[in-house]
Amino acid sequence: MVSRSSRGKSPAGDEAARILHETDEVAQATRGLAATAAEIVRGVENQTRSIEGAVDLANSVASSLKDTKLQATTIVESVEVVASSVNELAASIEEIDATTRQMASSVSDSSVTIEQTSASIRRVTSNAESMAGSSTQVKSAMLQMAASVKQIASDATDMTSSVEETASTIEEMARSVRGVADSTVDLSVAAEQTSSSINEMAASIEQVGATTKTLSATVEEVATSIEQMSRSVAGTAQNVDRIAEAANDAATTATELDRSIKSVAVMARQADEATRRVVMSAEEGGEAVQKSIKGIVRVRESIGQSAGVIKEMGKRASEIGGIIGTINLISERTNLLSLNASIEAARAGEAGRGFAVVAEEIRNLADRAARATAEIETIIRSLQDVAQEAVTASADGMRIADESSELAEGGMAGLRRILTGVKESSTLVGQIAQACQEQANAGQSVVTSIATTAAEAKLAATGTAEQAKAAQSVVTSTINLRKMAVQLAQGMDEQGKAAREIVKAGQSTRTLAEQVRRATNEQATGAAQIAQAMSAVRKGMESSARAILEQTRASDEIGRQTDHLGTMIESVAGGMAEQSKATEETARSVKLIRQQAAEVAKGISEQAQACRLMRKSVEQITRQIALIAKANQDHETSTVDILQRLTEIRSVTAQNAVGVRETEKGLANLRDRTQLLSTISEEMTVAPKSAARRTPPTAKKPTRKPRKKSS
Amino acid sequence: MTASQSFDSTFILCELAGTTYAIRSQAVRQMEMVEQITPVPNAPDFVEGVVFSRGQVVPAISLRRRFGFEPRPHDLKSRLIVISHANRIVGLLVDGAREFISISEEQQQDPPEALAAMSGRYLQAIARVNERLILILDLEAVLNFSASLDEAV
Numbered sequence: 001m002v003s004r005s006s007r008g009k010s011p012a013g014d015e016a017a018r019i020l021h022e023t024d025e026v027a028q029a030t031r032g033l034a035a036t037a038a039e040i041v042r043g044v045e046n047q048t049r050s051i052e053g054a055v056d057l058a059n060s061v062a063s064s065l066k067d068t069k070l071q072a073t074t075i076v077e078s079v080e081v082v083a084s085s086v087n088e089l090a091a092s093i094e095e096i097d098a099t100t101r102q103m104a105s106s107v108s109d110s111s112v113t114i115e116q117t118s119a120s121i122r123r124v125t126s127n128a129e130s131m132a133g134s135s136t137q138v139k140s141a142m143l144q145m146a147a148s149v150k151q152i153a154s155d156a157t158d159m160t161s162s163v164e165e166t167a168s169t170i171e172e173m174a175r176s177v178r179g180v181a182d183s184t185v186d187l188s189v190a191a192e193q194t195s196s197s198i199n200e201m202a203a204s205i206e207q208v209g210a211t212t213k214t215l216s217a218t219v220e221e222v223a224t225s226i227e228q229m230s231r232s233v234a235g236t237a238q239n240v241d242r243i244a245e246a247a248n249d250a251a252t253t254a255t256e257l258d259r260s261i262k263s264v265a266v267m268a269r270q271a272d273e274a275t276r277r278v279v280m281s282a283e284e285g286g287e288a289v290q291k292s293i294k295g296i297v298r299v300r301e302s303i304g305q306s307a308g309v310i311k312e313m314g315k316r317a318s319e320i321g322g323i324i325g326t327i328n329l330i331s332e333r334t335n336l337l338s339l340n341a342s343i344e345a346a347r348a349g350e351a352g353r354g355f356a357v358v359a360e361e362i363r364n365l366a367d368r369a370a371r372a373t374a375e376i377e378t379i380i381r382s383l384q385d386v387a388q389e390a391v392t393a394s395a396d397g398m399r400i401a402d403e404s405s406e407l408a409e410g411g412m413a414g415l416r417r418i419l420t421g422v423k424e425s426s427t428l429v430g431q432i433a434q435a436c437q438e439q440a441n442a443g444q445s446v447v448t449s450i451a452t453t454a455a456e457a458k459l460a461a462t463g464t465a466e467q468a469k470a471a472q473s474v475v476t477s478t479i480n481l482r483k484m485a486v487q488l489a490q491g492m493d494e495q496g497k498a499a500r501e502i503v504k505a506g507q508s509t510r511t512l513a514e515q516v517r518r519a520t521n522e523q524a525t526g527a528a529q530i531a532q533a534m535s536a537v538r539k540g541m542e543s544s545a546r547a548i549l550e551q552t553r554a555s556d557e558i559g560r561q562t563d564h565l566g567t568m569i570e571s572v573a574g575g576m577a578e579q580s581k582a583t584e585e586t587a588r589s590v591k592l593i594r595q596q597a598a599e600v601a602k603g604i605s606e607q608a609q610a611c612r613l614m615r616k617s618v619e620q621i622t623r624q625i626a627l628i629a630k631a632n633q634d635h636e637t638s639t640v641d642i643l644q645r646l647t648e649i650r651s652v653t654a655q656n657a658v659g660v661r662e663t664e665k666g667l668a669n670l671r672d673r674t675q676l677l678s679t680i681s682e683e684m685t686v687a688p689k690s691a692a693r694r695t696p697p698t699a700k701k702p703t704r705k706p707r708k709k710s711s
Numbered sequence: 712m713t714a715s716q717s718f719d720s721t722f723i724l725c726e727l728a729g730t731t732y733a734i735r736s737q738a739v740r741q742m743e744m745v746e747q748i749t750p751v752p753n754a755p756d757f758v759e760g761v762v763f764s765r766g767q768v769v770p771a772i773s774l775r776r777r778f779g780f781e782p783r784p785h786d787l788k789s790r791l792i793v794i795s796h797a798n799r800i801v802g803l804l805v806d807g808a809r810e811f812i813s814i815s816e817e818q819q820q821d822p823p824e825a826l827a828a829m830s831g832r833y834l835q836a837i838a839r840v841n842e843r844l845i846l847i848l849d850l851e852a853v854l855n856f857s858a859s860l861d862e863a864v
Contacts, residue, residue, distance in 0.1 A: 325787075332744065332787055335809050339723065339742050342811040346721050346736050360811070367809065 247454035265436035275426040293408040300401035307394035314387035331370035338363030725808035733847040745789040769802040
């Protein structure tokens with residue numbers, strides 16, 4: 001439209017009709033321009049705010065992400081994108097500015113020409129009729145536009161919410177980045193530890209490698225030993241069988257032994273008791289012998305005494321014998337005398353008769369005396385014999401007593417020896433009894449243990465048979481083990497090599513971890529800053545949303561105005577019918593206006609595109625920020641450049657704003673002039689007076705009016 | 712017992728080698744204990760010697776030797792019976808003589824003829840007194856050694 005307006009301006013000084021036509025077009029173009037300029041102004045204002053935010057963001061990013069090369073490059077790229085769009089904007093605005101200035105002068109120049117071309121306004125009025133129809137179309141187009149604006153508004157709201165989400169996501173990301181940073185610190189420490197552990201592990205793997213070689217050798221030895229063991233286990237199995245048999249035999253024997261030990265113990269106890277009795281008897285015997293020795297001594301003494309008494313008695317008996325001899329002699333003589341007397345008496349005959357009787361009497365007495373004496377003699381003789389025997393016997397008794405005494409003494413000594421021996425044997429028997437008891441106990445336990453041994457031997461036999469089997473399988477396993485040990489040794493060698501490489505890798509990992517830790521720390525800081533920046537972006541988005549809401553409201557207003565326009569156009573329609581030529585012209589102009597409106601729509605869509613670009617840029621920025629998080633190079637200079645550029649952009653934008661405001665002012669002037677022009681045209685064309693007055697606002701309405709209302 | 716009878720038939724009983732002999736008391740002068748016998752040379756073997764009896768030397772004849780018994784030493788009971796027969800006084804040595812009894816004719820009987828040849832020549836009779844068998848000596852036969860005796864005395 002710039003080129004068109006500039007084209008429309010350059011042949012200004014030619015024909016009046018053409019000027020009028022061109023002026024009309026210029027008016028239309030100006031309205032469109034004004035609308036675009038207003039859009040631009042708002043966009044620029046928003047842009048300015050966004051740029052302000054971006055500058056702040058860039059400042060914070062610059063201060064925070066000084067180290068990040070990628071950040072800087074991406075920022076540069078995105079800023080370049082922004083800058084290019086801004087440049088484009090600036091260029092178009094500059095062009096607008098220049099064109100507007102030219103247009104201002106052209107308009108002032110063309111005002112004269114417009115007066116000349118007032119006649120042609122009739123055609124304009126005729127055009128107005130067609131314009132009325134066009135305005136209906138415009139209205140519907142405006143409604144569509146309003147709907148589209150609402151769509152944009154809702155899109156912006158969605159965008160805001162998505163930005164919100166993005167911001168919160170970024171905050172979460174920042175938090176998680178912080179967590180990652182902490183984790184990275186831990187990781188670094190862990191990497192340190194891992195590195196040292198890997199070193200130790202490598203060393204231990206080396207040792208294990210060496211040990212495995214030793215192990216391999218040992219396994220060889222073990223394999224040999226196990227084979228030997230297997231053989232010996234087989235032998236042991238046989239031996240254990242034999243042992244089991246022997247244990248059974250031993251159990252039987254031990255039972256018998258136990259029985260015999262018990263009987264021996266019983267016998268020993270009996271022997272002990274008997275010995276005790278013997279001791280008692282021997283002691284009693286000793287006492288008796290002692291007593292008998294004493295008795296023998298006393299007997300000897302008494303025998304001696306008796307012998308003396310008997311000898312005395314013998315002597316007396318001999319004396320009595322002598323006396324008896326005398327008595328015998330006397331009795332014999334008496335007998336003799338009496339016999340002689342009897343003989344004499346017998347001789348004397350009768351005279352001697354009495355004498356004979358006396359002699360006989362005497363003889364009888366003498367015979368009695370002789371008989372008694374003979375008896376006494378017999379008694380004495382036997383008494384003497386007895387005494388003699390007694391003497392002999394007592395002598396024998398004494399001798400026997402002496403011998404008995406000696407024998408008793410000997411017997412006493414023998415008894416003492418017997419007593420000693422018996423006491424010793426009693427002690428020994430007691431010990432034997434005790435030993436037998438112990439032996440019995442031991443025998444019992446031997447029986448028990450042998451029984452246990454037999455049972456265990458059976459178990460052992462079973463177990464050993466299983467052992468033999470197991471040993472066979474062990475031998476098989478050992479052969480495998482030996483192979484495996486060889487393989488293990490080889491594997492350990494390889495492991496040792498790998499471990500050395502791991503050590504190297506661990507060291508580099510440690511370095512990397514350290515770097516990662518540093519980067520993550522920086523990332524965390526950057527993320528925090530990004531979060532801050534995002535909040536700023538969110539604020540900007542909120543204001544954008546507000547602006548879009550205002551736009552929406554303005555669109556609504558446009559709708560309402562368009563309705564109003566519709567009614568007005570309907571009312572104008574009647575009047576406009578007569579002015580067909582002018583109205584046709586006007587209709588053409590309205591077509592242009594429609595074109596302009598389409599262009600306005602285009603500009604809005606461009607703006608929306610710009611917004612989308614911005615959003616994309618922001619998204620890109622977000623993405624790039626995520627990428628930035630991974631990067632770690634110094635880009636301070638670039639950021640500073642960006643900052644400078646941003647500042648420049650800001651200043652340029654400010655200038656743009658100023659220029660746009662000036663444009664606005666120029667446009668206002670232009671509008672006034674166009675109004676004047678319209679008035680002139682009105683005066684020129686008396687009939688469509690009211691229509692001419694209402695035309696300029698319809699052209700300006702889409703941009704101007706909402707802008708005033710919003711501001 | 713009557714005096715005559717008693718006188719005639721009183722006897723001194725003596726013991727010799729277990730047999731009781733009886734000697735007529737009329738023939739007995741006295742009785743003595745055997746004390747000192749003085750042996751005499753060239754005397755018969757039955758004459759043991761001589762003894763002094765009441766102032767007289769009396770030959771002492773051992774009836775044991777005379778009767779052919781074993782001689783024996785004298786003791787307290789040995790007796791010397793001094794006999795006076797046929798004007799001769801002879802002492803008879805016996806083992807013992809302690810009784811003076813009377814034996815009636817009815818109590819006496821002749822010795823058996825079977826004994827007469829040998830020992831019967833010294834026995835006058837055999838008497839039985841109170842179940843005792845008593846041999847009554849024939850002093851004549853006993854003392855019939857006069858020649859030799861005279862030669863000896």
